[in-house]
Amino acid sequence: MATMSAARKRAQAKTEYNAFLAVCPSRRLLDRLSDRWVVLVLCALGGDGTGHPDVATSMRYSELARQLAGVSQKMLTQTLRSLERDGLITRTVTPTVPVTVDYELTDLGLSLYQTTRQLRTWAQDHMDDIQEHRDEYDAAQ
Amino acid sequence: MATMSAARKRAQAKTEYNAFLAVCPSRRLLDRLSDRWVVLVLCALGGDGTGHPDVATSMRYSELARQLAGVSQKMLTQTLRSLERDGLITRTVTPTVPVTVDYELTDLGLSLYQTTRQLRTWAQDHMDDIQEHRDEYDAAQ
DNA sequence: CGGAATCCTAACCGATACTG
DNA sequence: CAGTATCGGTTAGGATTCCG
Numbered sequence: 001m002a003t004m005s006a007a008r009k010r011a012q013a014k015t016e017y018n019a020f021l022a023v024c025p026s027r028r029l030l031d032r033l034s035d036r037w038v039v040l041v042l043c044a045l046g047g048d049g050t051g052h053p054d055v056a057t058s059m060r061y062s063e064l065a066r067q068l069a070g071v072s073q074k075m076l077t078q079t080l081r082s083l084e085r086d087g088l089i090t091r092t093v094t095p096t097v098p099v100t101v102d103y104e105l106t107d108l109g110l111s112l113y114q115t116t117r118q119l120r121t122w123a124q125d126h127m128d129d130i131q132e133h134r135d136e137y138d139a140a141q
Numbered sequence: 142m143a144t145m146s147a148a149r150k151r152a153q154a155k156t157e158y159n160a161f162l163a164v165c166p167s168r169r170l171l172d173r174l175s176d177r178w179v180v181l182v183l184c185a186l187g188g189d190g191t192g193h194p195d196v197a198t199s200m201r202y203s204e205l206a207r208q209l210a211g212v213s214q215k216m217l218t219q220t221l222r223s224l225e226r227d228g229l230i231t232r233t234v235t236p237t238v239p240v241t242v243d244y245e246l247t248d249l250g251l252s253l254y255q256t257t258r259q260l261r262t263w264a265q266d267h268m269d270d271i272q273e274h275r276d277e278y279d280a281a282q
Numbered sequence: 283c284g285g286a287a288t289c290c291t292a293a294c295c296g297a298t299a300c301t302g
Numbered sequence: 303c304a305g306t307a308t309c310g311g312t313t314a315g316g317a318t319t320c321c322g
Contacts, residue, residue, distance in 0.1 A: 003222025006250065017264075017265040018190070019181070019261045019264055019265055020189075020190050020208055020209060020210060022210040022212050023210075024210030025268055025272065026148065026264045026265045026268045028181065029182075030177065030261055030264040032263060033223075033260060033263075034175050034177045034260070035175055036171065036175045038175075039175050040160070043160075045249040046160070048161075049159070049161050049294065060283085060284090061283075061284055062283070064286080067161055069164075072315065072316055072317080073162065073286095073316095074286095074316070074317090075161065075314090075315065077285065078315090085275055085278040086271045086274055086275060087270065087273075087274025087275075087281075093284095093300075095284090097183075098283040098284075099283060099285090099322080100283075100284090101283080101284060102301090108267065108270060108271075111263070112263055112267075114259075115256060115259045115263055118255075118256045119171065119257075119260070119285080119318065122252070123158075123160055123167045123170045123171040123174060124159070124160055125158075126170075126252075126253075127158050127167045127170055129166060129249060130227045131166065131287095132228075133226065133227055134227060134228075137213050137226040137228075138226075139162050139223070201304090202304055203292080203303070203304080206304095213295070213297080214296095214297095214304085214306095215295070215296070215306095216294090216295065216296085218305065218306085219295095234304095238303095238315090239302090240304065241303075241304090242303080242304060242305085
C-alpha cells in the first residue's frame with residue numbers, strides 16, 4: 001500500500017499500540033497518567049473545584065499548590081514538568097519581580113481532562129457505596 | 142431538617158466529598174484508583190483486549206496474569222483483593238482439583254470501567270502525539 | 283515567587299520459597 | 303492453580319536548604 005491517508009495511518013497506529021503489553025510505549029504512558037498528582041493537576045487546570053468546570057483556567061504555581069492540598073513542592077514541580085514535556089499543559093513565565101508562572105491546559109490536555117474529571121467525579125459520587133462494601137468485607141473476615 | 146430522602150442525602154454527600162482535600166475519603170479513593178494495576182485489571186475484566194469490549198467477561202487468575210504482562214503475583218493478588226473489598230469485582234472459588242478462581246466486574250466495577258477504558262484508549266490513541274511533544278521538548282533543552 | 287539540589291526514610295514492589 | 307509469607311533492593315517522595 002503505497003499511499004495511506006493520515007486518518008488511515010492513525011487508525012492503524014491505534015491498533016498497534018496495546019497498553020496491556022509491558023513493552024508498549026502506551027503502557028508506560030498509561031502508567032504515568034495513572035498517577036494521583038497527574039489526575040488532580042489536570043482536574044484543577046480543567047476548572048474543577050472553581051465552581052466553573054470545563055472552563056480551562058490558567059493557574060499560578062502557588063494557586064495549584066494551594067488547591068492540591070498536601071502536595072509537596074517537589075512532586076508538584078515534577079508533575080508539572082512531565083505534563084509540559086508531554087504537551088498536556090503550557091508553562092508561561094512573566095518576568096515580573098518576583099517572577100510569575102502560569103500553567104494552562106493545551107487542547108491535548110483538555111481532551112485528557114474529560115477523562116480524569118470523570119475519575120474524580122466517580123470517586124466522589126461512589127465514596128459511600130465503596131465504604132459500605134468495605135465495612136461489609138471487613139466484618140466478614 | 143428532620144426528614145431527608147435517600148436521594149437528597151446522597152446529593153448532599155456528593156457535594157461534601159472533595160477529592161482535592163487531603164483529608165477527604167474520596168481523595169484516598171482517587172489515589173487508589175489512580176493505580177496502573179487497578180486500571181489494567183478493570184480494563185481486562187471489562188473485556189478490553191478480547192476483541193469484545195463492553196462484554197464483561199469472567200476471568201481466571203491465570204488469565205489475568207497472562208493478559209497483564211509484567212505484573213507480579215503479589216501485585217495482582219493485592220490489587221484483586223482491594224478491588225473485591227471495594228465491591229468492584231467478585232471472586233468466585235470453584236472447588237475443582239486444583240481449585241479454580243474467577244473474577245468478574247460488579248455493576249459498580251462496570252461503571253468505573255467506563256472511565257478506565259477511556260484512559261487506556263486515550264493513551265493508545267495519543268501515544269504518537271505525546272512522543273512528538275517529548276521529542277520537541279527534549280530537543281529544546 | 284517559583285523553583286533546584288541534597289539528603290534521607292518509608293513504601294512499594296519484585297524475587298523466592300512454601301502451601302492447600 | 304491460586305495463592306501466602308518473607309526478605310531485600312529500588313524508588314517514590316517528604317523535609318530542608320539555597321537561589322534567580
